[in-house]
Amino acid sequence: MTPQPADALHSDLRTSDAEARRAALYLTLAQIPEGKVTSYGELAAVAGLGRAARWVGRVLSQLPDDTRLPWHRVMGAGGRLSLAAGTLSGDEQRARLRAEGVRVINDRVDIRRHGWHSAEHSG
DNA sequence: GGTGCGGCTGCAG
DNA sequence: GCTGCAGCCGCAC
Numbered sequence: 001m002t003p004q005p006a007d008a009l010h011s012d013l014r015t016s017d018a019e020a021r022r023a024a025l026y027l028t029l030a031q032i033p034e035g036k037v038t039s040y041g042e043l044a045a046v047a048g049l050g051r052a053a054r055w056v057g058r059v060l061s062q063l064p065d066d067t068r069l070p071w072h073r074v075m076g077a078g079g080r081l082s083l084a085a086g087t088l089s090g091d092e093q094r095a096r097l098r099a100e101g102v103r104v105i106n107d108r109v110d111i112r113r114h115g116w117h118s119a120e121h122s123g
Numbered sequence: 124g125g126t127g128c129g130g131c132t133g134c135a136g
Numbered sequence: 137g138c139t140g141c142a143g144c145c146g147c148a149c
Contacts, residue, residue: 018146018147021146039131039132040130040131040132041131041132044131044145049145049146050144050145050146051131051132051143051144051145052131052144052145052146053131053132053144053145054128054129054130054131054132054144054145054146055129055131055145055146055147056130056131057129057130057131058128058129058130058146058147059130060130061129061130071130074130075130076130076131076132077131077132077133078132081130082130082131083130084130087130089130090130093130
């Protein structure tokens with residue numbers, strides 16, 4: 001369907017749409033179980049945002065410090081931590097991951113083991 | 124409506 | 137396996 005609403009309505013819908021995208025992102029992010037991790041791209045795709053991986057990263061960076069969302073379970077493709085050690089968020093992410101049993105080695109995580117949608121090799 | 128900017132991603136050297 | 141480069145998407149001037 002291709003509706004053509006008036007400017008005012010259109011603008012209103014646009015605003016609503018933007019918020020909907022963020023909401024979808026938050027909902028999807030909240031679905032990630034403890035001890036599991038995913039990538040910005042994967043999160044974006046699952047949230048229905050397509051390849052808006054970078055946008056996801058930006059949104060996560062804008063999250064408040066008191067957020068309950070597991071933003072620390074989101075990293076670069078292949079389980080690579082995009083946040084550098086030494087930064088508040090970077091250190092926080094490592095600390096939280098470790099607290100959940102996720103071993104962070106050399107700025108990387110074993111997605112084979114902790115990947116959200118990755119099949120675990122029991123052995 | 125064109126331009127720049129990300130906590131990105133995949134490919135090539 | 138790390139570094140460099142181009143591609144993509146959505147958002148803010």
